[in-house]
Amino acid sequence: MPQVDLVNSERDWFVECEKFDGAAAECLITVADGTVEVYGPSGEFCFALDETAIADYRAAFDEALSLAGRDRRERVSVSWAQTGDSGGNSSLNG
Incomplete structure (x- = not known):
C-alpha cells in the first residue's frame, strides 16, 4: 500500500x-x-x-449529499414531533 x-x-x-x-x-x-x-x-x-470519472463521481456525490441532508431533516422533524417542539427554538434549525 x-x-x-x-x-x-x-x-x-x-x-x-x-x-x-x-x-x-x-x-x-x-x-x-x-x-x-x-x-x-x-x-x-x-x-x-481521472478527468473522465470526476464528473460522474461529482454527480453521484452531490446526489448522495442531497439524500443525506434529507435524511437528517426527516430525523430532526420526527424528533420534534415526538417531543412536541415545533423546532422554532432549536439549535438544529438551519
Missing part, C-alpha cells in the same frame, strides 16, 4: 472520516497530474478519479 507523501499543501485536503469501527479518523484527498486521489485513514490508497 503506498503511503501519502505530502508535497504541496495547496493540493492536499485532510477531511474527517470514520473507520469501520466508528472511530474518528482523517482521510486525504489530493490532486496529482490532473487526477484526484483519495487515501484512507492509514494512508492507504483507496481510489483515483
